[in-house]
Amino acid sequence: MRDRLIPTIATIGAVYYTVIFMYAKGFESLFTDPIFGLITCSIVFLLPALISKSIFKKSYFGLGYILSTLIYPLIYILAYIVNRYLGIDAQLIYILSALIISFLFISLLVYLTYSQSRGEVIKMSKSILVFLFVIVLLFVIYKILGVPNSSITSLDFLQHNSVSVQMSNGTLCITPNDCSGLFKKLGYTTYYHTIQTMITQGFGIEIGIAEVTSRLAFIATSGLAVLSLIQRNVKDDELAFAGMLVSLFTFELGAYSFNFLIPQTFALLLFINILNEEKLTWKKFLVVLPILFASHFVFGIFFSALLGIYLLFFQKKSISKDLGRTVALLSFLAIAIVFLANWRGFSVEKLIQQKDIEQLGFFTNYYFPDNVIYLLKQYGFLIVFFILSVVNTLGRKKIPSILLYSVVYISVGLVCYFLAPTYANKFLLGSSVFMGILITYFISKLRIKRPYGFVLLILIFLTSIPFYFVNLKQYDIFYTQSSGKVSAITQEDKDLVNSLKDIDLDCRLVSDPLTQLIVQSQIPVDTAGGQYQELKTRRDFLTFIQNPNENTYNELINNQEVGKNICILITPRIYTYKRYVSEDQIYWLNSMYEYEIDNDYHYSLSEDLVTFLKSKGYELTNMPSQQYFFSK
Amino acid sequence: MGARVVLFIHILIECNMKNILKVLTILLVLVTIPISIYYGLRALNTPYTYTYTNNSIVVTLPNKIWFEFSGTKDTLDEDNIFETEIPQVEKSGYDIGLQYPKYSIYTPSNVANKTQKVSRKGNTLNISLEVDIQKRTYEKYVQYIYFSQYGDILNGIYRQDGCNVGISSQNGKIIWNEENASASIEYDAKNMVKIKDNIEVNISCYER
Numbered sequence: 001m002r003d004r005l006i007p008t009i010a011t012i013g014a015v016y017y018t019v020i021f022m023y024a025k026g027f028e029s030l031f032t033d034p035i036f037g038l039i040t041c042s043i044v045f046l047l048p049a050l051i052s053k054s055i056f057k058k059s060y061f062g063l064g065y066i067l068s069t070l071i072y073p074l075i076y077i078l079a080y081i082v083n084r085y086l087g088i089d090a091q092l093i094y095i096l097s098a099l100i101i102s103f104l105f106i107s108l109l110v111y112l113t114y115s116q117s118r119g120e121v122i123k124m125s126k127s128i129l130v131f132l133f134v135i136v137l138l139f140v141i142y143k144i145l146g147v148p149n150s151s152i153t154s155l156d157f158l159q160h161n162s163v164s165v166q167m168s169n170g171t172l173c174i175t176p177n178d179c180s181g182l183f184k185k186l187g188y189t190t191y192y193h194t195i196q197t198m199i200t201q202g203f204g205i206e207i208g209i210a211e212v213t214s215r216l217a218f219i220a221t222s223g224l225a226v227l228s229l230i231q232r233n234v235k236d237d238e239l240a241f242a243g244m245l246v247s248l249f250t251f252e253l254g255a256y257s258f259n260f261l262i263p264q265t266f267a268l269l270l271f272i273n274i275l276n277e278e279k280l281t282w283k284k285f286l287v288v289l290p291i292l293f294a295s296h297f298v299f300g301i302f303f304s305a306l307l308g309i310y311l312l313f314f315q316k317k318s319i320s321k322d323l324g325r326t327v328a329l330l331s332f333l334a335i336a337i338v339f340l341a342n343w344r345g346f347s348v349e350k351l352i353q354q355k356d357i358e359q360l361g362f363f364t365n366y367y368f369p370d371n372v373i374y375l376l377k378q379y380g381f382l383i384v385f386f387i388l389s390v391v392n393t394l395g396r397k398k399i400p401s402i403l404l405y406s407v408v409y410i411s412v413g414l415v416c417y418f419l420a421p422t423y424a425n426k427f428l429l430g431s432s433v434f435m436g437i438l439i440t441y442f443i444s445k446l447r448i449k450r451p452y453g454f455v456l457l458i459l460i461f462l463t464s465i466p467f468y469f470v471n472l473k474q475y476d477i478f479y480t481q482s483s484g485k486v487s488a489i490t491q492e493d494k495d496l497v498n499s500l501k502d503i504d505l506d507c508r509l510v511s512d513p514l515t516q517l518i519v520q521s522q523i524p525v526d527t528a529g530g531q532y533q534e535l536k537t538r539r540d541f542l543t544f545i546q547n548p549n550e551n552t553y554n555e556l557i558n559n560q561e562v563g564k565n566i567c568i569l570i571t572p573r574i575y576t577y578k579r580y581v582s583e584d585q586i587y588w589l590n591s592m593y594e595y596e597i598d599n600d601y602h603y604s605l606s607e608d609l610v611t612f613l614k615s616k617g618y619e620l621t622n623m624p625s626q627q628y629f630f631s632k
Numbered sequence: 633m634g635a636r637v638v639l640f641i642h643i644l645i646e647c648n649m650k651n652i653l654k655v656l657t658i659l660l661v662l663v664t665i666p667i668s669i670y671y672g673l674r675a676l677n678t679p680y681t682y683t684y685t686n687n688s689i690v691v692t693l694p695n696k697i698w699f700e701f702s703g704t705k706d707t708l709d710e711d712n713i714f715e716t717e718i719p720q721v722e723k724s725g726y727d728i729g730l731q732y733p734k735y736s737i738y739t740p741s742n743v744a745n746k747t748q749k750v751s752r753k754g755n756t757l758n759i760s761l762e763v764d765i766q767k768r769t770y771e772k773y774v775q776y777i778y779f780s781q782y783g784d785i786l787n788g789i790y791r792q793d794g795c796n797v798g799i800s801s802q803n804g805k806i807i808w809n810e811e812n813a814s815a816s817i818e819y820d821a822k823n824m825v826k827i828k829d830n831i832e833v834n835i836s837c838y839e840r
Contacts, residue, residue, distance in 0.1 A: 146838075380671070381664040388660070392653065446654050456661060463664045466672020473675045477694045482794030484838030579781045579792070581813050587696055594696075598793065 006125035007113040011106055014039045032206045034149040037213035038135065040098070040203040043105045044195060044214075045221040046131075047071070050108040060127070061225045062277040066270050066288045071101070072194035075202075076167055083170035090170040091201060098202035127224055130241060134220040134248065142212070145473055146480075150208030151487035153479045154260045155531055157211045158488070158521035159183070161200055162530070163193045168201035169524045182520060182530035191294040192263040207522060208489055211261075218261040218269070223248050225272045226433055232276075233400045233437070234444045242457035243440030249464060250432035251471035252378055254425030257432055259472075267296040268430050271303040275310070275402070282311055299429065306409060314401040314408075328404040329394060331411035338418040343368045347420030356422050360592070365420045374425070375417075379435070380467035385460055386410075386435045389442035396445075403441055406434035482598050492572070492599040492625035493518045499623050500525075507631060510541060510562055511569035513588065514595035519569070529561045531595065537561045538589050545574055548612040567631035568613065569623075575603035600625065670729040677730070678755045678837050680795075684721050684735050687714075689750055691757065694837050695793040699779040701759065701831075703739060706746070708770040708821060713743045730754075743767050757833040762826065763819075770821040775804075779813040790815075795837040802830040 018039065022030060030036045048071070052064025079093035113121060152158060159182050166179035173179040173190045200210045227244040234240050248258045256265055270292050277284060285307055293300035313324045349357060349365060357363060366374050376383065393403050409430065416427035443457050476486045497519060505525040509516060516527035529537055537559050544552040557564050573588075573596040580586050587594040605628055610620060618630040682691045687703035704715050719739040727733045732752035739746040747762040763773060777799065783792030785808045790797040799806055804817040819827045 381660075381668060384660060384664065385657075388653075388657065443657070446650065446657065448654060456658065459661045459665060463661070463668040466668045466675075469672050469675050474679065477679055480694065480794075480838055482695065482838070484794065579783075581778075581780060581782065585780045 003118050003121050003125065004113050006128050007109060007121065010128050011109050011113070015106065031204045032150070032209060034209050034213060037203075037205045037209040038216060040102070040205060041199055041210070041214045041217035042131070042220075043102055044072075044198050044203075045217050047101055047105045047108075049221075049224075050105060050112065054108045054112055059228070059276065059278065061228045061273050063274065063280075063284055063288055065225075065273045065276075066291055069195070069270075069291070072198055073191055076190070076194045076197065079168070080170060080172060091168045094168050094197065094202040095204070098198065098204075101198070101202075126237070127227075130227060130244070131220045131224060134223045135216045138216050138219060141469070141472070145469070145476060145486065146484055147212070147476065147486045148208075149212060150206060150489075151479075151485075152208055152211050152489045153476060153486060154211060154215075154262065155488060155517060156260065156262045157196075157214075158207070158517050159531065160193055160196050160262070161207060161210075161521040162517075163190060164197035164200050165520075165522060165524050167193060167197045171524075180520070181526055182517065182532065184532055187298065188263045188296045188300075189294040191291065192266045192296075195266070196261075208487060208494075214261050215259075218265070219248060219258045222258055222265075222269050222272065225269060225276060226436065228276050229272060229402070229433070230437055230440055233402050234440050236444055236450075236453070238451065238454040239440055239444050239457055242454055242461055243436045245461045246382065246439060246457070246464060247433045247436030249461065249468045250379060250382065250435075251468050251475065252425070252428050252432065253471065253475065254423055255427070255429035255431070257429050263296045264299050264426065264429060267292060267299040267303060270295055271299075271307070271430065272433065274303075274307060280311065280315060285311060302427070306412060309408060309412075310405055314405040324401060324404045325394065325399070328407040328411075331408045331415070332390065332394075335411055335414045335418065338415045342371065342418040342420060347424075349420055349422045349424075353422050364422045365424050367420075371418070371420075377467065378428075378471065379432070379464070381463045382432075382435055382439070382460070385439045385442070389438040392442050392445070393438060400441070403438060406437045409434045479597060488514065488595075488597055489518055490597070490599045492627065495624035496569075496571075496627050497522050500629070503621070503629070503631075505567065505631075507565050507567040508563055509569055510556075510566045512541075512571055512573040512596065513538065514597070515569060515571050515573060515599070528559075528563075528566070532592060534559075534561055535590065535592060542574065542577060542589060545570070545606070545609060546577070548606070548609045553612070553616070565632075567629065568618070570605060570609075570628040570630070572599050572601040572603060572626050576601045578603065599627075602626070673729050678795075678835050680755075680835050680837070682750065682752065682757060684723075684737060684750070687719060687739075689735070689737075689748070689759065691833065691835070693795045693797070693835065695795050697779065697781045697783075697792055697795065699777055699790075699797065701748075702776045702778060703737070705776045707772075707774045708743060708765065709772055711743065711770075713741050714739050714746065717741045725751075744773075755835050757835065759831040759833070761829040761831065763828075765821060765825050765827070769823055773819040773821045773827055775817050777815040777817070782810070782813045785810045795835065798834040800832045800834075803827070804829050804831070 017035060021033060021036065048065045048068030049060040051068040052058050052062065053060050056064040056067070058064030075097045079090040082088045082093050083090040112124060147153065162180040162182050163173055163176045167173050167190065171179045173193065175186055175189050176183045176193060177186055199205055199214050200207060205213065223244050226247050227240055230240040230243045231237065234243065251259055256262065257268060274280065274285065274288060289304060292303055313327050347365060349363060365371065390407055393399055393407065413428050413431045417424045439460060440457065443453055446453065448456060479486050479488050481487065481490060493515070500519060500523055505523065508526045508528060509519060510528045513529070513531045513533040516529065516533065517531035519525060520527045520530055540556045540559050544556045556562055557566065576596050577583065577586055583589065588596050603626065613630045617632050621629040621631065623629050679694050680691060682689065688700040690698055690700045692698040703719060705712065706714050717739050719737050722736040723733055724736070725731060725734040735750040737748045744763050744765045749760040751758050779790065781792055783790045788798060788800070788806060799815060801817050804819045806815055806817050808815045817831065819829065821827060
């Protein structure tokens with residue numbers, strides 16, 4: 001019974017907490033509670049692992065996990081069909097599904113706790129503790145950095161939630177572009193979005209809480225998958241745990257491997273699961289390939305190619321002198337060649353992506369020596385230990401295949417990075433995992449007496465924490481409000497969304513880019529370009545606000561992004577233009593990727609604007625916090 | 633016998649290699665930990681940046697407001713003395729942890745030569761200034777500071793959007809112009825051939 005204590009406490013604790021909270025603070029408060037958010041997000045990410053183990057009789061992480069994630073698109077399909085053909089609210093289906101999967105999760109957890117062998121239950125207990133440890137550690141780091149429990153530090157999450165809102169509204173969304181105008185390019189299907197929909201629409205978690213808790217739960221789940229991968233080759237559990245920490249706590253700007261829940265990082269989780277599969281074959285790979293591809297087109301292809309390399313050269317237990325080592329060596333040497341080319345000024349974005357660069361107005365990559373400094377700042381001294389472990393690995397007679405593969409994986413990522421297509425830093429996705437694997441194996445082979453090997457690896461992990469801190473803090477600057485709070489959503493935005501939910505928005509909303517994104521991510525409404533509003537549209541809008549007349553109004557509504565059936569939302573963000581000495585300095589006006597975060601600038605609404613819009617048939621509705629809504 | 637010796641030597645080499653690697657790894661860890669901690673100390677400071685560009689010392693705050701110590705608007709009385717001059721700029725020092733880069737700027741002209749040294753300690757930017765006046769005697773030397781956004785100025789501190797910028801001068805007189813989002817530092821140049829000053833810019837943001 002003692003062995004089953006931890007999963008039992010976890011199960012009872014989660015249920016008890018929910019019930020007591022509802023009793024003490026009311027049902028409505030649940031959806032703004034971070035602990036409840038954490039419980040529900042953990043259910044969403046861990047349920048596939050439980051299904052894989054209990055129903056498919058496979059390991060927690062592997063192909064079983066990937067196939068089990070199909071429950072979420074199936075729920076969406078069910079909600080769509082029931083809504084379309086039976087007229088039942090899709091949102092209701094999602095809520096019922098949330099209840100069912102919660103019940104399923106608890107049932108499977110109890111089943112596995114009391115039906116498995118003692119050894120298996122102990123492993124499960126350790127996994128629960130590791131999961132909680134990662135969450136607590138992340139939580140502490142966020143607190144130190146000033147990230148509140150309800151916070152948006154990823155505009156992508158908002159963007160993807162606009163799809164979730166439409167999906168729970170019964171709209172058919174095979175790709176995000178089908179039901180949200182916020183996506184400029186076609187990058188994936190809505191496979192990922194079915195998961196986010198379950199969190200924000202099924203469980204109804206408030207969006208700021210959802211972003212934080214889904215991120216915590218996702219990173220912790222990824223940690224378990226990484227731990228499982230390391231444990232295949234390093235039999236020491238403590239070392240494997242330390243190696244997992246090394247892998248998780250690297251802040252990779254652009255790649256965001258274990259930093260945010262977005263389609264590419266979800267694709268990484270699937271990839272790690274594929275590598276976790278015992279006896280991976282081409283047949284098994286082909287079965288899950290569509291899911292990988294559906295999650296992210298670019299990384300689906302990238303990971304597929306890497307898995308092809310794995311199956312061709314590394315799908316063996318131990319490789320001595322053969323092709324695998326040669327491939328690893330060649331790929332490592334390829335870094336030097338591509339680096340030299342980059343040093344001389346070559347890059348893919350300069351050569352064949354000029355149009356993209358012209359549109360953006362800037363290069364998306366660093367160039368020598370900044371690109372090297374970037375790597376040093378990102379990985380810190382892990383690079384030193386990585387190089388040491390690569391040399392040691394390649395010099396060994398017998399090497400587990402995953403280690404040579406790790407060299408190949410990182411080499412391919414670096415080759416792509418130095419080839420420098422646009423946003424090349426995203427090809428470093430997952431590099432920290434394989435660095436962690438190599439370093440952990442290296443330490444394990446030094447045969448240092450227990451527990452000093454573990455202590456040594458923890459110290460290596462500790463050397464990467466300052467870099468993680470500095471990089472995360474640097475990243476958070478963009479989302480820092482003038483009060484010091486880190487979140488793209490302000491209290492004024494929350495009040496605004498709550499007010500707009502009561503209004504029938506049968507129009508295209510026109511406002512500043514960030515407000516558009518925040519509204520469209522939570523309410524089924526179209527906006528004039530969302531956060532990627534064209535620079536011309538921003539200028540036309542501001543010109544109209546500053547000088548409302550027939551000419552400026554026509555210029556605005558004749559803009560393709562705007563149109564004639566519009567409603568206009570005036571926010572303090574727009575009026576911050578008055579703070580600038582020169583309009584050329586207004587960064588949200590002159591750059592597609594810049595936004596005014598604070599929404600509390602004090603201003604007086606122009607009487608001329610009100611008079612003009614009323615003459616055009618608009619009615620004014622006062623919103624909270626100096627926000628004004630004009631509609632016909 | 634020979635084979636046994638070879639095997640023994642091989643084992644000895646392997647053991648030694650392993651020990652060498654162990655020692656090397658432990659040494660590396662011991663060396664990298666303090667460096668990493670020192671690197672991480674930067675997170676304690678306000679993350680503003682500064683650089684020398686377009687003949688000006690430009691400071692960018694984390695809320696994206698920037699201000700510049702203009703290098704082309706300096707005046708001796710009514711004469712704009714460095715408008716077309718090309719400064720010689722030297723960047724030095726490390727940019728890690730609590731250490732920040734230093735700039736040394738030398739701007740010559742027919743009328744006066746200006747030397748500025750820019751460095752940072754904690755959240756304070758130090759600008760040392762030396763102006764050697766070569767020609768006739770002037771009454772007043774003025775340098776100008778321009779902000780990208782209007783702000784509230786109280787007790788010599790510029791405040792906007794969560795950040796505070798306090799400017800102090802050892803030998804000059806700071807005059808703020810809230811309407812133009814600018815400031816000037818005036819120096820008495822009467823009968824002087826050298827003007828020296830130490831300017832301190834204290835920046836703090838998002839005090840919670």
